[in-house]
Amino acid sequence: MKPGNHTFSVSEFLLLGLSEQQGQQPLLFGIFLSMYLVTLVGNVVIILAIGSDPHLYTPMYFFLANFSLTDLCLSSTTVPRMLANILAHRHTITYAACLSQIYFFLWFIGLDVFLLAVMAYDRLVAICHPLRYTLVMSPRRCILLVVISLILSHSYSLTHTILLAQLSFCADNIIPHFFCELLPLLKLSCSNTYVNQCVLIYWGGALTILIPLLIIISYIRIVAAIVRIPSASGKWKAFSTCGSHLSAVCLFYVSAIGVYFIPSTDDSASKDRIAAVMYAVVTPLLNPFIYSLRNKDMKSALGRLLSRRAL
16 A cells, blocks of 8 residues: 555454453453542542642642643543443444544653653752742743643644554554554554654654653752752752652653563563553552652641541
């Protein structure tokens, strides 16, 4: 088929899910329903705690609220559809729904990455330039950083979706995944995917190499500044404000590296599914606990929020 042909014979795709064993479907449904509900409640509570507590009206918690909202949307892009497929015993997804899922999934993944970078910059300014912090991280600049993150992640998502829509899909429509993922779809296409692969390398390098490199450079400067603090209590206080963010960065990128940098094997499909579960389901689940349990201000705000709800 010619690369320029926009027609396709496949009107829907078959998602194999996490397991093809029918006996395991009720167990998977229970596990992922529980994980999704915890993710939903955890991130909503974080957003409500930040929004209802004037003590948390700071740039760091403004970015955290946006990060929690993004995690909630990321999990909602994949898990509800998978649960519905298990209940209906129907693992197909239409071509249009597949493209839509890829678009939103890539948007929220990209937004997660850019927000992690913005949060690293916020900690860099707070620790390395504390006297200029309120001036540099003004409300207007904080909103601007979030808007720029939205635009960049939208460009990343829209570019891949438009290029994917130009491809043709012929006889094979089986996706060895629990949601529509970009790499398996490129492998299914019977068109020339050279441009898609080039764009994937370009954006993938930016998101998985350039952004982590900027975060690492930020933390090198942060550690250098913390070492110069004379008191041990001051060092611990400065480091504690970074611990939650650093944990979230490590959790996200360790799973992403599992997809894009570990060489493929005969069981690469299973490896990709497990890694996708980590960064698309487990990471949004754990982030609320990381930020609430490791942060004294968040624990206080959550306590006040729960007290008001109880009253």
